[in-house]
Every structure is written in C-alpha cells, then in structure tokens.
Amino acid sequence: FGRPYRYLGHTTSTQDVLRQWAEDGAPEGAVVLAERQSAGRGRMGRPWISTPGSSLTFSLLLRPRSPIALLPLAVGVALREAVGLGGLKWPNDLLAPDGRKLAGILVEARVGTSSPGLVILGIGLNVRPPVPPGAAALSEFGPVNRAELLARLLEELENQYENLSKPERILEDWKKYSVTLGQEVTVKTPRGELRGRALDLAEDGALVVESQGATERIAAGDVSLIGR
Numbered sequence: 001f002g003r004p005y006r007y008l009g010h011t012t013s014t015q016d017v018l019r020q021w022a023e024d025g026a027p028e029g030a031v032v033l034a035e036r037q038s039a040g041r042g043r044m045g046r047p048w049i050s051t052p053g054s055s056l057t058f059s060l061l062l063r064p065r066s067p068i069a070l071l072p073l074a075v076g077v078a079l080r081e082a083v084g085l086g087g088l089k090w091p092n093d094l095l096a097p098d099g100r101k102l103a104g105i106l107v108e109a110r111v112g113t114s115s116p117g118l119v120i121l122g123i124g125l126n127v128r129p130p131v132p133p134g135a136a137a138l139s140e141f142g143p144v145n146r147a148e149l150l151a152r153l154l155e156e157l158e159n160q161y162e163n164l165s166k167p168e169r170i171l172e173d174w175k176k177y178s179v180t181l182g183q184e185v186t187v188k189t190p191r192g193e194l195r196g197r198a199l200d201l202a203e204d205g206a207l208v209v210e211s212q213g214a215t216e217r218i219a220a221g222d223v224s225l226i227g228r
C-alpha cells in the first residue's frame with residue numbers, strides 16, 4: 001500500500017480527492033496524504049480537525065473482493081500495531097493510555113452490486129501538539145518519525161487487509177487491544193441511545209451490549225466509556 005501516492009499541502013478532504021482519483025482509475029493501494037484539510041470529516045457526520053504539519057492525515061483506496069464487515073476492526077488493529085501503544089474503543093478509535101483520542105478511522109464504502117466494491121479508508125492520527133481539546137498526540141509518549149510511522153502503518157494495513165480471510169484472527173487481535181469490552185458504556189446509534197455493559201464482539205464485528213437485562217447487537221454507533 002502507498003503506491004501510487006499523492007502528497008498535498010492543502011485540500012478539502014483527502015477522502016474526496018481519493019474518491020475522484022478512484023473514479024479516474026486509481027488502483028488498490030493508492031494513497032492521498034495532506035498536510036491541511038479545510039473540510040476534513042469524521043464518523044457520524046462530524047468534522048475532523050487536524051493541525052497542519054502535526055498529524056498524519058491520509059486516505060487509502062481498497063477494492064475488496066471479499067466481505068468487509070470486519071474491515072473497520074482490522075484497520076483499528078493495524079493502527080494499534082503500528083503505533084505500539086494505546087487501546088481500541090469500538091469500532092476503531094485509538095485511545096491513549098489515559099483515554100484521550102489519538103486517532104480516528106473513517107470507512108466510506110460503495111458496496112459492489114455489478115461493479116466491484118470500493119472503499120475509501122481515511123485515517124487521522126495526532127502526531128504532535130497542538131491537538132484539539134481532549135485529544136492526545138503520539139509524541140507525548142515518545143519520539144516519533146512521521147515518515148517511518150506512515151510506512152509502518154501502511155505495512156500493517158496491508159497485513160490486516162490480508163487477514164480479512166481469517167476473521168477469528170482479527171476478532172482475537174482486536175479483543176487483545178480492546179479498552180471497550182467489560183466496560184460500562186453509552187452507545188449512540190442511528191436508532192437512539194442506550195446504556196449498558198459492553199460484553200463481546202459478534203462474529204460480524206458488531207458490539208454486544210447488555211442493557212436492562214436484554215442483549216443488543218450494535219452494528220453502527222458511537223461509544224462513550226463511562227467512568228474513564
């Protein structure tokens with residue numbers, strides 16, 4: 001991954017630049033990295049603010065041929081492996097040991113019907129301060145070389161992408177890095193909010209939450225850890 005590669009000083013969102021490039025025929029593995037985005041976006045319709053020069057802000061093109069239900073978790077595992085510290089909040093936020101957010105992942109997919117599927121994977125990783133309020137920078141925990149980190153991350157992403165054919169492996173690795181399972185959580189989903197205890201991952205990567213005596217499977221949502 002990382003070939004071909006485009007480096008931009010300033011853009012709207014690397015997601016949009018890469019989507020256009022994909023439509024113009026960019027191959028799997030293509031990467032667009034930017035120093036500064038004027039319209040960076042995060043999960044659940046939120047904006048994504050990253051400080052110029054102090055983050056790794058990029059998008060990676062995938063053209064998956066197999067099911068991608070576990071892709072968001074696999075990307076979280078790759079991020080954790082490359083960074084070497086922190087824990088994963090479901091589905092794929094990387095949190096520093098003290099719970100502040102180090103990185104976020106955005107998976108934008110167009111699922112193939114007749115044409116093959118297309119995934120634009122966006123990663124925003126805070127490398128150095130200043131960072132948005134409540135977030136953490138990797139450099140607070142030790143020296144970081146941005147170029148080396150990017151190379152390692154692309155390599156881990158490639159490893160985990162291959163692991164999509166071994167779903168048990170992805171679930172097991174994700175659980176190893178989880179700071180979510182066993183915790184009291186509130187979950188905002190497109191259908192409303194619930195509070196309970198995160199119990200497990202389902203085989204499809206959904207979060208299993210016990211709430212008011214019932215077991216719910218959350219396919220998409222935003223988790224807050226209570227008491228952290």
Ligand code: BTN
Nearest residue numbers: 013040041042043104105122124
């Ligand atoms: C989240 O935690 O909500 C996900 C954040 C994803 C941000 C990255 S930065 C590179 C790519 N371009 C964007 O506009 N968003 C993603």
